[in-house]
Amino acid sequence: MTKRTAFLDILQERDGLVLDGAFGTELERQGCDINDPLWSSKVLIDSPEMIKKVHISYLAAGADIIESSGYQATVAGFKAHGYGTEEALELVKMSVRLAVQARNEFIEAKASGMLTLRGITLGEETEDGIRYYSEGALAKPLVAASVGPYGAFLADGSEYRGDYGVQVEYLEVFHFPRMALFAEENPDVLACETVPSYDEAIAVARVLSDPFTTRGIPSWISFSCKDEHHISSGETIIKCAEMIDKVRPVTGIGINCTAPEYVESLIKDIRSVTEKPIIVYPNLGEVYDGITKTWSGGQSGFLDYVPKWRAVGANIIGGCCRTNPDVIGDVATYIHNTW
Numbered sequence: 001m002t003k004r005t006a007f008l009d010i011l012q013e014r015d016g017l018v019l020d021g022a023f024g025t026e027l028e029r030q031g032c033d034i035n036d037p038l039w040s041s042k043v044l045i046d047s048p049e050m051i052k053k054v055h056i057s058y059l060a061a062g063a064d065i066i067e068s069s070g071y072q073a074t075v076a077g078f079k080a081h082g083y084g085t086e087e088a089l090e091l092v093k094m095s096v097r098l099a100v101q102a103r104n105e106f107i108e109a110k111a112s113g114m115l116t117l118r119g120i121t122l123g124e125e126t127e128d129g130i131r132y133y134s135e136g137a138l139a140k141p142l143v144a145a146s147v148g149p150y151g152a153f154l155a156d157g158s159e160y161r162g163d164y165g166v167q168v169e170y171l172e173v174f175h176f177p178r179m180a181l182f183a184e185e186n187p188d189v190l191a192c193e194t195v196p197s198y199d200e201a202i203a204v205a206r207v208l209s210d211p212f213t214t215r216g217i218p219s220w221i222s223f224s225c226k227d228e229h230h231i232s233s234g235e236t237i238i239k240c241a242e243m244i245d246k247v248r249p250v251t252g253i254g255i256n257c258t259a260p261e262y263v264e265s266l267i268k269d270i271r272s273v274t275e276k277p278i279i280v281y282p283n284l285g286e287v288y289d290g291i292t293k294t295w296s297g298g299q300s301g302f303l304d305y306v307p308k309w310r311a312v313g314a315n316i317i318g319g320c321c322r323t324n325p326d327v328i329g330d331v332a333t334y335i336h337n338t339w
Contacts, residue, residue, distance in 0.1 A: 002216055003188070003216050003217050003218055004216065004217075004218040004249075004251055007142075007188065007189065007218040007251060008218070008251065008277070010138070010142075011277055011315055011316075014064070014138070015315075016310065016314075016315055016316065016317070016335055017064040017065055017138070017142075017315070017316045017317075017335075018062055018063050018064045018065070018137065018316075018317060018318060018328065018331055018332045018335050018336070019063065019064070019065045019067070019144075019279065019281050019316050019317065019318025019319075019328075020055075020058035020059075020061075020063040020065065020066045020067055020318055020319075020328055021058060021063075021281075021318060021319035021320070021323035021324055021325065021327055021328045022284075022319060022320060022321050022322055022323045022324060023054060023067065023069055023071070023146070024071075024321075025321055025322050025323075025324070026054050026057070026324055026325070027043055027050065027051075027054060029324065030050060030053065030054065032046070032047060032050055033046075038072055038073075038077055038078070038081065038155075041069060041070065041071070041072045041073040041077070041078075041091075041095065043069065044069060044073065044091050044094055044095060044098075045078075045081075045091065048094065048098055049118070051069050051095075051098050051099075051102075052098055052101065052102040052105070052118060053118045053119065053120065055098070055099055055102035055103070055106075056102050056105070056106055056117055056118050056120045057120050057325040058325055058328055059102070059103065059106045059134060059137075059141055060106070060117075060120050060121065060122045060123075060132075060133055060134055060325070061133065061134070061325040061326070061328045061329035061332060062133060062134045062135075062136065062137045062328065062329055062331075062332025062333065062336060063134075063137065063141060063318070063328055063332065064137050064138045064141055064142065064332075065141060065142045065143075065144050065188075065189065065316065065318070066099055066102070066103065066141060066142075066143060066144070067099070067143075067144045067145075067146040067191055068095040068096045068098070068099040068143065068144065068145050068146045068182075068187065069095045069098065069099070069146065070092065070095030070096060070145055070146045070147065070148070070182060071146040071147075071148035071152055071193070071194075072148050072152045072153065072155070073091065073092045073095050074092065074153050074178060075088040075089060075092060075177070075178070075181075076088075076153065077153060078091050078092070089181060092178065092181045092182070093181050093182070093184055093185050095145070095146070095182075096143065096145045096182055096185035096187050097185050099143045099145075099187070100143050100185065100186075100187070103140075103141055103143055105117060105118075106122075106141070107139075107140060107141075109122060110122065110132055110134075113130060115130065121133075122134070133329065134332075135336070136332070136336025136337065137332060137336065142188035142189060143187045143188050143189070144187060144188065144189040144190070144191040145182040145183075145185070145187040145189070145190050145191060146191050146193060147175075147178070147179060147182060147190055147191060147192040147193065147204075148193065148194060149192075149193075149194050149195050149196060149200055150164055150166075150171055150174050150175075150200060151164065151194075151196060152194065153174070157289075157291060158196070159194045159195075159196050159224060159232075159257075160194075160196060160224055160226075160232050160257070161196060161232055161233065162196030162197030162199075162200065162231070162232050162233030163233070164197070164199075164200070167199075168199050168200075168202050168203050169203075171199065171200050171203035171204075172203045172206055172207060174203075175203060175204055175207045176207050176210075176213060179207050179208070179213050179214065180213045183213060183214050183215045183217055186215070186217070187217060188217070188218075189217065189218050189219060189220065189251075190208065190214060190217050190218070190219035190220075191219070191220055191222065191254075191279075192204045192208070192219060192220065192221045192222065193221075193222040193254065193256050193257070194222065194223075194224045194256055194257045195221055195222065195223050195224070195231075196223070196224050196231060196232035196233050197231065197232070197233035197235065198231070198233065198235040198239060198240055198243070199233075201221055201223070201240055201243065201244070202243065204221055205221065205243065205244065205247045205250055208221075208247070208249050208250050209247060209249045209250075211249070214249065218251040218252075219249065219250055219251055219252075220250065220251055220252035220253060220254050220277070220279050221240075221244055221250055221252075221253060221254065222253070222254025222255060222256045222279060222281070223237065223240060223253075223254070223255055223256070223258075224256065224257045224258055225237060225255055225258040225262055225266055227262055228262045228265035228266060229265065229266070229269055236269070237255075237266050237269045237270060238269045238270070238272065238273055240253070241253050241269070241270040241273045241274050242273045242274070244274065244276065245273060245274035245276060250276075251276065251277065252276050252277035252278065252279050252315070252316075253270055253274065253276055253277075253278060253279070254278065254279035254280060254281070254316075255267070255270075255278075255279075255280045255281075255282065256279075256280070256281045256282065256320045257282070257283060257320045257321060258282045258283065258320075259282065259283060259285065259287075260282040260283065260284075260285055260302060260305050261285075261305075262282075263280050263282050263305065263309055264305070264308050264309060264312055266280075267280065267309060267312045267313050267314055268312050268313070270313070271312065271313035277315040277316065278313055278314050278315050278316075279314070279315065279316040279317075279318075280309055280314045280316070280317055280318075281316075281317070281318035281319050281320045281323075282305075282319070282320055283319075283320045283321040283322055283323070284302055284319065284321065284322035284323050284327065285302060285322075286321075286322055302319070302323065302327055302330075302331075303327070303330050303331065303334065306331055306334055306335070307334070307338075310335075317331055317335065318331070319331070
């Protein structure tokens with residue numbers, strides 16, 4: 001059985017899965033300073049054990065899939081911070097390795113009857129024995145390698161605009177070696193996310209179509225969107241979904257880092273042109289300024305959207321910026337009890 005088939009079988013058997021939530025903002029909540037061009041990848045250098053703690057907090061909340069801390073991890077980015085080539089290569093791969101280690105520690109802790117792990121409460125004693133808060137989640141949660149867009153490397157907010165000023169071929173050259181490094185660590189999924197433009201989606205799809213690079217690992221391409229029908233650079237989500245539908249190695253299509261009120265309409269558009277799995281993990285409901293790196297505006301009732309997203313065709317639901325383990329715990333309670 002191929003890895004792609006195994007992933008699709010899990011989706012069909014479970015009818016739906018829970019993805020984790022924000023990583024960078026959760027690290028900030030834990031006291032980490034990520035005000036840096038490397039963003040959350042800076043913590044790979046400063047505090048790798050804290051990365052494991054965040055992963056475990058989402059697993060304890062009931063996530064079926066956790067994403068690695070590799071969103072902004074690139075060899076060029078680490079070298080710009082003074083690291084040698086070999087060190088930079090290892091740091092990129094470490095982002096996946098830490099997620100796998102956290103997942104394995106979590107499984108072993110539950111098998112041993114532990115109630116806490118790395119300071120995270122996993123469950124509680126009841127008259128009938130231990131009740132884990134992650135009940136209903138996959139017995140072996142999946143690890144997705146987070147693959148950020150070119151704009152994440154630039155660290156100038158362009159992943160919300162897509163105005164890179166470079167050719168598709170340049171973007172391919174950027175993504176190929178990085179994807180290969182992530183695949184070396186054998187994650188369960190390659191999550192290419194916050195893609196702002198059709199051109200970058202084409203480049204990523206070409207990379208994902210190379211079996212020597214991806215090693216047969218299933219993947220999705222997820223877009224940042226500016227309204228109910230368009231991705232950040234202005235192309236329609238339908239145009240993007242039609243392209244991805246034709247690329248067999250790309251397993252699913254997603255929406256992330258997007259206002260939650262836009263998601264239902266975007267799912268409908270995607271589902272009108274493809275039967276591939278749809279992954280949605282929008283922001284909590286605030287607005288991010290890529291220049292000042294601050295958030296503003298109010299938070300909507302995130303959980304109220306979840307039944308609507310499922311009803312129109314979402315297969316995997318999680319959260320992006322400003323969501324946290326409490327939010328994902330609520331999503332998991334709903335999904336694991338109703339799907």
